[in-house]
């Protein structure tokens with residue numbers, strides 16, 4: 001079976017505008033959406049319709065929910081299951097203090113039983129694919145991680161993604177791909193590996209060599225939205241996307257999609273996040289990050305980008 005190439009869930013990044021841009025380059029096999037609070041899904045937050053937008057490829061889109069309360073997570077999962085999507089994913093990996101300290105995200109990793117009871121309750125409500133994305137845990141204890149994942153599997157979870165770092169490691173240090181592979185060996189359900197892939201060669205290496213069923217990438221796909229296509233069609237194709245003209249087109253397309261698919265209240269924060277990663281492709285990355293941060297509207301950002309790329313000395 002060919003390995004599936006997945007876009008990771010990332011707050012303020014994995015929204016419809018980014019997915020549309022990635023689709024333009026050939027697309028990922030699956031798109032995990034940015035985490036959405038279970039409480040907001042159920043309670044109908046003011047911007048919830050943007051989090052619920054599963055376009056442009058709903059059949060390859062996975063909702064991700066986050067929360068600390070079983071009841072709210074179950075209600076949200078049941079609601080999302082009825083929408084146009086591939087499945088529902090539960091965030092058991094977020095280590096951000098604001099999430100973790102209130103019992104959500106990676107806090108679920110503390111108790112096999114509690115997570116198992118939640119998984120069983122979710123299974124009763126989700127008829128589509130039910131998945132969990134998690135980290136290694138509080139420590140790098142593989143036996144505990146395996147026990148945790150086996151319990152999820154036994155309660156009916158269909159798919160697991162492992163970001164191979166502990167909670168305290170956050171995004172630093174080497175990622176334990178050997179853990180994802182060992183999980184794959186021990187579990188009957190598919191496992192995706194994630195974390196620490198920083199360039200096309202590393203992505204291709206994991207796709208080629210990892211024993212996992214799928215390879216998920218996050219930040220690299222923001223920097224290089226064409227990366228899924230490069231991985232499928234050969235690494236030598238990467239260069240063709242890195243010309244000033246192509247980079248400018250991609251940046252402008254992103255702004256256009258942001259305007260189309262996200263509310264004005266989100267434009268600044270989403271653009272800022274996207275360009276933080278995307279501008280790593282250009283010579284004057286730090287300068288352009290600072291400049292974008294000072295612009296207030298998408299129109300001003302567009303003007304800035306056109307000016308930059310029209311100046312050959314900068315490109």
Ligand SMILES: Cc1cc2nc3c(=O)[nH]c(=O)nc-3n(C[C@H](O)[C@H](O)[C@H](O)COP(=O)(O)O)c2cc1C
Nearest residue numbers: 008009010011034035133163195196197217218219
């Ligand atoms: C800005 C940002 C936001 C993230 N938001 C989420 C999220 O909403 N849900 C989640 O499960 N993981 C989230 N993550 C973690 C990523 O999904 C992924 O596990 C991590 O970035 C490692 O993969 P990478 O090295 O390919 O980026 C986020 C990461 C970043 C950098």
